[in-house]
Amino acid sequence: MNPPTRHTLKDRDSKYVWHPLTQHKLHPHAMPIARAEGALLFDEDGKSYVDAIASWYTCMYGHCHPYILEQVGQQMQRLDQVVFSGFTHQPAVDLAEALIDILPFGQQKVFYSDNGSTAVEIGIKMALQYHANRGEKRPVLLAFENGFHGDTFGAMSVSGLSVYNGPFEAYFLQVERIPVPQEDTVDTLIGRLEERLAKKDVAGFIYEPLVQGAAAMKMHSATGLDKLLALMRTHGVLTIADEVMTGFGKTAAYFASDHLQTKPDIICLSKALTAGLVPMAVTSCSQQVYDAFYSDELAKGLFHGHTYTANPLACTAALAGIKLLRSEETWGQIRRIETAHRRFDDTIRSHQKVRSTRQCGVIYALDLDIDMERYGNLRDRLYRYFMEQGVFLRPLGNTIYALPPYCISEAQLQKVYDSIASVLETL
Amino acid sequence: MNPPTRHTLKDRDSKYVWHPLTQHKLHPHAMPIARAEGALLFDEDGKSYVDAIASWYTCMYGHCHPYILEQVGQQMQRLDQVVFSGFTHQPAVDLAEALIDILPFGQQKVFYSDNGSTAVEIGIKMALQYHANRGEKRPVLLAFENGFHGDTFGAMSVSGLSVYNGPFEAYFLQVERIPVPQEDTVDTLIGRLEERLAKKDVAGFIYEPLVQGAAAMKMHSATGLDKLLALMRTHGVLTIADEVMTGFGKTAAYFASDHLQTKPDIICLSKALTAGLVPMAVTSCSQQVYDAFYSDELAKGLFHGHTYTANPLACTAALAGIKLLRSEETWGQIRRIETAHRRFDDTIRSHQKVRSTRQCGVIYALDLDIDMERYGNLRDRLYRYFMEQGVFLRPLGNTIYALPPYCISEAQLQKVYDSIASVLETL
Numbered sequence: 001m002n003p004p005t006r007h008t009l010k011d012r013d014s015k016y017v018w019h020p021l022t023q024h025k026l027h028p029h030a031m032p033i034a035r036a037e038g039a040l041l042f043d044e045d046g047k048s049y050v051d052a053i054a055s056w057y058t059c060m061y062g063h064c065h066p067y068i069l070e071q072v073g074q075q076m077q078r079l080d081q082v083v084f085s086g087f088t089h090q091p092a093v094d095l096a097e098a099l100i101d102i103l104p105f106g107q108q109k110v111f112y113s114d115n116g117s118t119a120v121e122i123g124i125k126m127a128l129q130y131h132a133n134r135g136e137k138r139p140v141l142l143a144f145e146n147g148f149h150g151d152t153f154g155a156m157s158v159s160g161l162s163v164y165n166g167p168f169e170a171y172f173l174q175v176e177r178i179p180v181p182q183e184d185t186v187d188t189l190i191g192r193l194e195e196r197l198a199k200k201d202v203a204g205f206i207y208e209p210l211v212q213g214a215a216a217m218k219m220h221s222a223t224g225l226d227k228l229l230a231l232m233r234t235h236g237v238l239t240i241a242d243e244v245m246t247g248f249g250k251t252a253a254y255f256a257s258d259h260l261q262t263k264p265d266i267i268c269l270s271k272a273l274t275a276g277l278v279p280m281a282v283t284s285c286s287q288q289v290y291d292a293f294y295s296d297e298l299a300k301g302l303f304h305g306h307t308y309t310a311n312p313l314a315c316t317a318a319l320a321g322i323k324l325l326r327s328e329e330t331w332g333q334i335r336r337i338e339t340a341h342r343r344f345d346d347t348i349r350s351h352q353k354v355r356s357t358r359q360c361g362v363i364y365a366l367d368l369d370i371d372m373e374r375y376g377n378l379r380d381r382l383y384r385y386f387m388e389q390g391v392f393l394r395p396l397g398n399t400i401y402a403l404p405p406y407c408i409s410e411a412q413l414q415k416v417y418d419s420i421a422s423v424l425e426t427l
Numbered sequence: 428m429n430p431p432t433r434h435t436l437k438d439r440d441s442k443y444v445w446h447p448l449t450q451h452k453l454h455p456h457a458m459p460i461a462r463a464e465g466a467l468l469f470d471e472d473g474k475s476y477v478d479a480i481a482s483w484y485t486c487m488y489g490h491c492h493p494y495i496l497e498q499v500g501q502q503m504q505r506l507d508q509v510v511f512s513g514f515t516h517q518p519a520v521d522l523a524e525a526l527i528d529i530l531p532f533g534q535q536k537v538f539y540s541d542n543g544s545t546a547v548e549i550g551i552k553m554a555l556q557y558h559a560n561r562g563e564k565r566p567v568l569l570a571f572e573n574g575f576h577g578d579t580f581g582a583m584s585v586s587g588l589s590v591y592n593g594p595f596e597a598y599f600l601q602v603e604r605i606p607v608p609q610e611d612t613v614d615t616l617i618g619r620l621e622e623r624l625a626k627k628d629v630a631g632f633i634y635e636p637l638v639q640g641a642a643a644m645k646m647h648s649a650t651g652l653d654k655l656l657a658l659m660r661t662h663g664v665l666t667i668a669d670e671v672m673t674g675f676g677k678t679a680a681y682f683a684s685d686h687l688q689t690k691p692d693i694i695c696l697s698k699a700l701t702a703g704l705v706p707m708a709v710t711s712c713s714q715q716v717y718d719a720f721y722s723d724e725l726a727k728g729l730f731h732g733h734t735y736t737a738n739p740l741a742c743t744a745a746l747a748g749i750k751l752l753r754s755e756e757t758w759g760q761i762r763r764i765e766t767a768h769r770r771f772d773d774t775i776r777s778h779q780k781v782r783s784t785r786q787c788g789v790i791y792a793l794d795l796d797i798d799m800e801r802y803g804n805l806r807d808r809l810y811r812y813f814m815e816q817g818v819f820l821r822p823l824g825n826t827i828y829a830l831p832p833y834c835i836s837e838a839q840l841q842k843v844y845d846s847i848a849s850v851l852e853t854l
Contacts, residue, residue, distance in 0.1 A: 013515040016523035018538040018717060020732025021512045023725045030515035035505045041514075055508050056734045064507050073500055078462045080491050081482050081703040083821070085448045086810075087468075088440040088457035096443035111445040114541045114706045115733045121579045129594045139597065151731040152548045153600065154580035167556045170566065173580065173598045271734055276508040278705045279541045279735035290445060298450045304578040305447025306542045307483045307698055308706035383513075394510070 009044065027380075031387075036063035039408040041392060049392045052416045054405040057213070057245055059276030061324045062407035068275050068320040075316040084112065084309040091315035098322045099282065102254045104263040108287040111302070112280065112310040116244035117150030119268035119281035120206070122304055123240040124154050124173070126266055126285060127204030130238060130292045133300045138203035142237070145177045148214030149206060149242050149268075158206050161214060176202075180212070181224025189224075190231055197235040204266075205232045206240040209256035210360055213245035216399035217365035219358050222259050229262035238289065240266040244281070248272040249325055250403065252334055252361035265289055275321030280314035333406040337362040337413065341402075344417045353424045355398075365401035366420065370427065372398045382423060389419040436471065454807075458814075463490035466835040468819060476819045479843045481832040484640070484672055486703030488751045489834035495702050495747040502743040511539065511736040518742035525749045526709065529681045531690045535714040538729070539707065539737040543671035544577030546695035546708035547633070549731055550667040551581050551600070553693055553712060554631030557665060557719045560727045565630035569664070572604045575641030576633060576669050576695075585633050588641060603629075607639070608651025616651075617658055624662040631693075632659045633667040636683035637787055640672035643826035644792035646785050649686050656689035665716065667693040671708070675699040676752055677830065679761055679788035692716055702748030707741035760833040764789040764840065768829075771844045780851045782825075792828035793847065797854065799825045809850060816846040 009032040019030055035042045039062055041049045054060050061068070079089055096110040111126075113119055124141065131138040143149070143158040150156070156165050157172035165172075176196075181189055196202070209225060212218040232239050241264035246256035250272070257264055266289060270281035293302050308314075324330055341364040348366065349357045355369040372378040379395050386393040393400060393416070400423075402416055434442075436459040446457055462469045466489055468476045481487050488495070506516055523537040538553075540546055551568065558565040570576070570585040577583065583592050584599035592599075603623075608616055623629070636652060639645040659666050668691035673683035677699070684691055693716060697708035720729050735741075751757055768791040775793065776784045782796040799805040806822050813820040820827060820843070827850075829843055 009515065009517060009520055012524065013520045016527050016535070016537055017515060017519060017737075018536040018712075018729070019512055019515070020538070020736045021728075021730055023720075023722065023728030025721050025723060026725060026728075027513070030511075030513060032520075033506060033509045033514050033516050036507065036509060041509060053510075056510050058508055058734060064504060069503050069507075072503065076496050076499065076704070077491060079460060080463065080496075081485055081705075082460045082463060082468060083480075083483050083819075084457075085446055086454070086457060086821075087460050088436065088444060088446070089460050090436060092444060093436055093440045093459075097439065100443050108443070109445040110443055111447070115545070115735060117733060118542070118544065118579060124580075125595065128598075132594045151733065152545060152579040152581055153551075153584070154598075157580070167559045168552065171555075171581075171600050277503070278508075278738055278740055279733070280706070285445075293450075294452050295450065296452060298453060301448075301450030302445070303448055306544060306578065306706070307485060308542060309447045310444075311705055313705055392510075394513075 038062040039405050039412050047390065049387065049390050050408070050412045050415055052391055052393050052402045052404050054403055055276055057250065057271045057403055060248060060272045060405050061275055061321060061330070062405050063276065065275065065324070067324065068277060068317055071320040072277060072313050072316050076313055079312045081308065081311055085305055089312055091312045091319060092310040095315045095319050098319055099284065102322065102326070103267060103284055104255055104257045106263045106286045107267060107284045109285050109290045111283045111285070113283065114279050114306050114308060115281050116268065116270040117152040117155040118306060119244065119270055119283045120149045120155040120158065120242060121152055122283040123206065123266045123268050124158065124204065125302065125304060126283065126289055127238040127240060129302065130289055131203050133292045133295070138201050139174050140202045141173060141175045142202055142205040143175055143177055144180050144207050144212065146215040146218065147206070147208055147212060180218070180220035181228055183221045183224060186221065186224035186227050190227055193231060197231070197237065200235070202235070202237045204238040204240050206242055208242050209246060210251060210259060211246055211256065211363055216396040217358070217363055217401045219360055226261050229260065229264070233262060238265040240264060240268065242268045244268055244270045248321070249330065249334055249406065250361050250363055252338055272321065274314050274317040275324070277317035278311070278314045280311060280318060330406050334362060337404060337406065337408065340410070340413055348421060351424055353427050362406070363401065363403050365399055368398040368400065368427070370398050385423050385426065386419050389422070391416050391419040393419070465489040466832050466839050474817065476814065476817050477835070477839045477842055479818055479820050479829045479831050481830055482703055484677065484698045484830055487675060487699045487832050488702055488748060488757070489832050490703065492702065492751070494751065495704060495744055498747040499704060499740050499743050503740055506739045508735060508738055512732055516739055518739045518746060519737040522742045522746050525746055526711065529749065529753070530694060530711055531682055531684045533690045533713045534694060534711045536712050536717045538710045538712070540710065541706050541733050541735060542708050543695065543697040544579040544582040545733065546671065546697050546710045547576045547582040547585065547669060548579055549710040550633065550693045550695050551585065551631065552729065552731060553710065553716055554665040554667060556729065557716055558630050560719045560722070565628050566601050567629045568600060568602045569629055569632040570602055570604055571607050571634050571639065573642040573645065574633070574635055574639060607645070607647035608655055610648050610651060613648065613651035613654050617654055620658060624658070624664065627662070629662070629664045631665040631667050633669055635669050636673060637678060637686060638673055638683065638790055643823040644785070644790055644828045646787055653688050656687065656691070660689060665692045667691060667695065669695045671695055671697045675748070676757065676761055676833065677788050677790055679765055699748065701741050701744040702751070704744035705738070705741045707738060707745060757833050761789060764831060764833065764835065767837070767840055775848060778851055780854050789833070790828065790830050792826055795825040795827065795854070797825055812850050812853065813846050816849070818843050818846040820846070
């Protein structure tokens with residue numbers, strides 16, 4: 001029991017805390033969350049909110065999962081942290097094996113770091129140095145328009161969402177953007193790219209496979225992406241799949257790359273990797289990528305490392321998460337959510353306020369037939385409406401999307417759908 | 428009890444794990460660490476090693492500290508993770524207050540992230556956007572020669588250690604390097620800088636105050652640094668103290684900046700912040716910096732955010748760590764280590780194999796009178812010698828340094844000194 005304080009947590013928060021992705025003058029107050037369990041968040045008054053986006057796609061097996069807590073609780077009695085340069089430990093090795101076992105064919109090495117941005121920075125560094133180590137000068141990276149890959153300078157460089165990058169664009173890496181492929185546009189795109197790639201100056205191509213998360217769950221053609229990836233391979237361009245959002249079952253496969261024929265050279269993972277417990281990330285790669293760094297020359301190594309790399313608690317949480325991911329129960333839940341999304345979509349997609357809808361696995365998105373700013377007033381009104389209804393949804397501009405934890409109950413999921421259906425009547 | 432496996436952990440590690448800062452061809456095997464307690468690491472055979480660098484300056488109160496584990500264990504039953512944009516929670520607010528209470532005068536806002544590199548990226552973005560938001564074009568950053576600030580592209584740009592940056596230098600931000608100030612050089616440096624700063628194109632100056640960690644615990648003059656900082660302030664250059672290594676008591680003050688008159692505008696923290704439990708970082712800043720982002724214009728906000736920002740478990744570990752840091756027991760330990768280092772130094776500094784020694788708080792460094800490569804054979808021989816003696820020390824080139832956890836016992840500390848003294852006899 002905490003002693004009483006003179007000031008509310010909300011007031012104390014606004015005195016000292018600078019929140020991410022927040023213009024505090026326009027959004028002065030953050031709402032305190034006191035606890036979480038399964039698919040629910042609870043505020044200080046005990047009111048519950050269905051966590052319909054799994055706290056940014058992390059807690060996919062539910063908040064405070066007893067099995068994960070038990071495993072991490074045991075690990076922290078044994079080994080909290082040790083330098084991962086020169087040393088190793090059981091959780092890191094077990095996790096590497098567990099990952100390689102479920103990752104797309106061809107992934108052979110696991111490089112640990114702390115978040116999606118660092119996983120991407122490492123992917124970029126692997127791609128650039130891979131060619132440099134082989135004596136080829138390839139300074140250019142390709143990335144999709146409206147992609148999002150993180151907030152550090154390297155990760156920002158490959159991101160195409162200007163809301164995040166505005167003041168920093170003058171400082172970026174050399175990146176060229178290409179449109180996402182759709183069935184009817186991919187052949188023209190391929191033609192254009194063949195010419196571009198002939199210059200042999202492109203080191204790597206980074207992409208969110210099938211679903212662009214921060215772009216508001218925009219989806220593109222698997223066939224089209226496959227053609228692009230095959231083309232990249234022909235021209236010696238390393239392909240970097242950013243599966244930070246899409247990984248660990250969300251597309252109804254372990255990874256979005258499982259839906260594609262051409263497998264990536266490098267894969268970036270985070271978010272659901274640690275099942276919502278603590279930060280961690282992984283950049284995995286093929287033996288071919290690794291071999292370009294394996295040398296008698298010290299300087300050909302990858303001299304990247306964060307202090308808490310492969311933190312034993314994070315590795316343990318991730319291992320526990322993968323065990324849950326591989327259970328029959330989880331795949332039953334994924335199928336159930338897929339079906340429920342489809343049924344809801346049947347009832348809503350022809351609503352006059354709905355411009356279009358789309359679905360991939362447990363990811364469901366709906367565009368309103370109204371233009372609005374990404375962080376504008378109307379978007380805020382929607383957000384508040386959902387919270388009043390006891391549902392945590394975070395519209396991105398005119399897109400409402402749900403990405404529920406796998407453990408969500410039918411009643412909780414119905415509550416999410418009902419709140420979306422009813423908000424349409426308020427517009 | 429784990430079931431028996433066909434392969435040793437060491438073999439399994441080398442099959443799938445790509446370690447940080449490692450050329451695997453030259454260093455094919457990582458050594459498994461099974462558990463840790465207090466100042467000790469234990470290998471699979473139960474042999475103990477004194478963790479004489481506190482696992483990269485993180486576990487300063489000792490590994491697996493019961494108070495920290497108890498606090499984190501309780502927190503993870505309540506709230507594991509929640510989006511920190513729009514929401515807040517008790518551990519984040521409590522930690523912000525606890526930090527502001529011990530940070531140098533003038534720090535007012537706390538921005539959370541995941542590691543030292545991201546703390547630095549955020550510091551850089553604050554400095555660049557601060558001027559941009561005020562309508563001033565200041566694209567240049569200043570940094571010390573041989574500084575180290577992290578491995579993401581922004582953080583690499585300000586780092587001056589070429590071993591880490593080699594293949595990526597073509598991609599960096601606009602950074603100019605200045606030498607660290609010493610008593611006899613600072614006035615010339617000031618003269619040169621006054622001319623340079625008159626161009627009004629410098630946004631920020633980033634520095635490791637008093638001790639440059641990765642440069643092998645190089646130390647510079649507090650008086651000199653103070654003059655530099657005062658000059659920067661006169662010219663509207665934001666000062667960014669990277670206290671990722673120096674913070675939380677290591678210099679025998681809460682922060683190295685406490686030894687200086689001119690306080691920084693921005694401070695980067697990580698490593699010991701979470702007492703060695705899980706990754707987290709903080710970039711704190713003054714009200715003046717924050718105010719430049721506080722606006723009716725959405726785009727003047729800082730659109731940076733990592734998914735696990737202000738992770739409740741990490742905040743709880745940090746709070747528990749600060750409680751330990753503020754105890755009389757810890758300050759008694761710090762004074763004891765300081766005194767012990769000085770006594771040891773008296774016995775060793777005139778040894779014929781010793782070129783020079785230096786100390787700041789619990790940080791002790793000794794340069795051998797032998798030239799060697801940062802990651803070369805002789806350095807590896809020293810490393811192996813220490814490990815054979817049951818001491819984990821990580822020489823950087825010809826520098827041997829110790830930065831023990833505060834809880835180290837006198838006998839353990841003596842073991843560290845004895846191993847350093849005896850290695851000199853093998854050279």
